[in-house]
Amino acid sequence: MKYTIINLTESERSQNPQEGDLLRYVYENGAIKIKTFREPSPITSEEIEDQARQWRNSELESTDWIVPLTDHPERAGYLTYRTNLRNWPSTDDFPNNKPTL
DSSP states (O other): OOEEEEEOOSSOOOSSOOTTOEEEEEETTSOEEEEEOOOOOOOOHHHHHHHHHHHHHHHHHHTGGGTTOTTOTTHHHHHHHHHHHHHGGGSTTTTTSOOOO
16 A cells, blocks of 8 residues: 655654654555654664575475486586585575575
8 A cells, every 4th residue: 555654743854754753654545644753673693694594494495306306407506505505504604695506
């Protein structure tokens, strides 16, 4: 649903709201909500690592099909990739540089 945001704070009517500014959300259906702007919390290194592990697990799951196919022409590359994925959290590259296929 589309909406327009209007900064209601008198001191600084800015395009970029500041912590504590009152914002009016006017929705296309006519609904209006007023919310206090809060700066997003910075993401922690623990959260970054958790997201990286989730990505790694989904990559492993999406390549499970290759394991039983002994005659697939790209099997060796996939198996190396899977090994790199499993080892990735214990490397200096984690979580910044993802392994590639």
